[in-house]
Amino acid sequence: MKTKSSNSKKSVKFGGLTFLASTLFVLNAQSSFAAVQVFGNSNTLIPGTTGAVVGGHFNKIGGKYSLIFGEYNDVQGKESIATGLKNNVTGDNSIGYGNLNIVEGKYASAIGMNNSASGTYSNAYGADNSASAENSSAFGVNNHATDIGAQAIGSENYATANLASAIGSFNFAQAANSSAFGSSNNAFGRKSTAIGNHNEAYGNGSSAIGTENKASNDDATAIGGHNEAADEYSTAVGYFNKAQGQWSSALGSANSAIGFASSALGHSSSALGQQSTAVGYKSIATTDGSTAIGSESEATGESSLAIGNKSIAYGDESSAVGFKNEASGYHSTAFGHNNIANTNSTTAVGVDNKASGAQASALGYQNNASGLMSTALGGANIASGFASSAQGYSNSAEGQQSNAIGYQNTASGDYSTALGSESEATEEGALAAGNQAKSTVANGVALGSFSEADREVASADDVYMKESKEVKASIMGDLGAVSVGNATATRQIINLAAGTKDTDAVNIAQLKALSNKTDSRFEKMDQRINKLDKHTQAVAAEAMATASLVPSTTAGKGNLSLGVGTQYGETGYAIGVSYRTAKGGMTYNLIGAGNSQGRFGAGASVNFHW
Structure with a gap:
């Protein structure tokens, strides 16, 4: 229904144009207009409009207590405002400022050109922006906030999920509570964050911050430039890092953390095994539980440790610490400078040591323990025999269970x-x-x-x-x-205790005691020998006296015979009685003898004749 002007007129300035202001009160059976103020021409009032103000041309108003200034605007919401050109405001308590804006939500606002605010409490400011959900906001140029609480600010940003935020240019925040700030960032996971330039946060709770970073799994973090955090809870910080294992971390530049809970820090380091750690320049930890720290260090055995420049731990549970050490045997250890422990359970500690025999140890400088369970300790020692030990300097223990200790032994x-x-x-x-x-x-x-x-x-x-x-x-x-x-050179053994056993050594005191005892025994022996000699001579004299006795030779006759003898000063004597039978067949003899030593003897005999 076209408005009609009353006789009461006054001119009003608005936007550089002069409008003819008039107050219109129209009542009929179908519509009524109460306290409506109109400035301009060809404006349309919808029946039931009250308390409205219209300024301009070709505007259309139907909301109570609403306000229009400009041309071709349409306000249908109550207590709403449209100013500019061809704005369409249908939501209550809403505002459309500029050109070609559409405001459909309650308490919404669209300011600029060709913006759309269709959600309750939504806001679209700038050009070609769209805020289509409750409490959504789109500010700038060609931004789109399409879900509850979403924000798209800048140029060509998309915040398409609940409480998502896309700020900058060409950003996408497409999951609930996601954020994309900067240029050409994508936040696809719930509560994900992509900040910077060309970052992608795909996982829930993930973060990609910097330039061309990718956080592609839940709670992953990629910060810096060209980093990738590919698995859950992974972290890649720096440049060109990859954290591909769950709970893995890659920090620095060009590092790779591949295994579960692995860590790679520095430059071009790789942690490939589960719970492995590689720190430094081109360090490598390839197996589960391995650790490589330092420039070009390698830990390739399970649970191995390599610390220092060019140190290598090949064996399982081996340790190489220092400069250019090698621990290649199971449970082997190489500490210091250029040491080698290359067999099971070997230890090489110091400088230029080598432990090559199983369970061998080389400690010090340029030692070599090549025998099984051998030990070389000090400098330039060689322990090549089984369980051998060379300690000191330049010693050699070659035999089995041999020991060389001191200097050049x-x-x-x-x-x-x-x-x-x-x-x-x-x-x-x-x-x-x-x-x-x-x-x-x-x-x-x-x-x-x-x-x-x-x-x-x-x-x-x-x-x-x-x-x-x-x-x-x-x-x-x-x-x-x-x-x-x-x-040619002899020495005394002094301070020797007295021997007590058959195989003990004796000292001079024992020899003196033995000499004294022997001398006494020999004196007694001499005495006994002298006495025995006299007895012997006396017995000889007695024998000669006995031999001089003459038996009876006449039948039926007897005789008495006496004899005496001497030998080396000793004297012997004898007496004999003899009887021959009448027929001469038998002779009976009785002899008694003595000597100068007081010894006496007797004898008897019977002779038979035929």
Whole structure:
């Protein structure tokens, strides 16, 4: 229905145009207009419009207490405002400012050109913006906020989910509570964030911040430039990093964290195994639980550790710490500078050491422990025998379970020991202790400087006792000789305790006591021998006296015979009685004898004749 002007007129300025203002009160059966003020021409009032103000031309108003200024505007919402050209405001308490704006939501506003605010409490400011959901906002040019609480600000941004925000240019925030700030960013996951330039946050709770970063799984984070956080809870920070394992982290530049809960920090480092760690320049941790820290370090064994420049831990549970160390055996350890522990359970600590025998240890400088369970400790030592030990400087323990301790000692025999300086124990069980001591026979012992043990096991013949069973066990040796000197240089053994067992050494005090006792015994023996000699001479004299007796030779006759004898001052005497039978067939003899030593004797005999 066209308005008609009353006789009361006045001119009003608006937007550089002069309008003829008039107040119109129209009442009829179908519509009524109360307190409507109209300025301009060809404006249309919808029946029931009250308290409205219209300024301009070709406007259409139907809302109560609404306001229009401009041309071709249409306001149907109550208490709403449209100013400009061809704005369409249908929501209550809404505002459309500018050109070609559409405001359909309650309490909404569209300001600028060709904007659309269709959601309750929505706002679209600028040009070609769309805020189509409750509490949504689109500010700038060609922005779109299409869900509750969404915000699109800048140029060609899309906030298409609940409480999503897209700010900048060409950004997409397409999931609930997602945010895309900057240029050409995509936030596709719920509560995801993409900030910067060409970032993509695909996972729920993910973040991509910087330039061309991608956080493609839930709670992933990519910050910096050209980073990728591909799995859940992964983090890539810096440039050209990749965190592809769940809970993995890649920080720095060109690092890769591939395994579960792995970490790669520095430049061009790789953590490939589960819970592995690679830190530094081109460090690599390839197996589960491995750690590589330092420039070009490698930890390739499970649960291995490589720390330092060019250190390598190949073996499972191995450790290489320092510069250019290698621990390639299972449970091996190499600490220091250029050490090698390349067999199971080996240890090399210090500088230029090598432990190549299983369970061997080389500690110090340029030591080599190649024997099984061998130990080389100090400098330039070699332990090549099984369970051998070389300690000090430039020692060699070559025999099985041999020991070389000190300076330039050699223990080449099995179970041998060389102690001191330049000593040699060359045979099985040999011991050389001192300066230039030598033990060159099995089980030989050389004690002291320049001592030589070169004598074999002693036998019974060696002490001129032949094979006497009574003395053999006490004098025959089972082992090599003990030497405390050599053929031209001897030494005393002092402060020696007294021996108590058959095989103990005796001291001078014991020899003196033995000498005193022996002298006394020999004196008594001499006395007894002298006495025995006299008795012997007396017996000889007595025998001669007895031999001089003459028996009876006449039948039926008897006789008495006396005899005497002497021998070396001793005297013997004898008396004899003899009787021959009448027929001469038998002779009876009775003899008594004595000597100068007071010894007496008697005898009887019977002779038969035929």
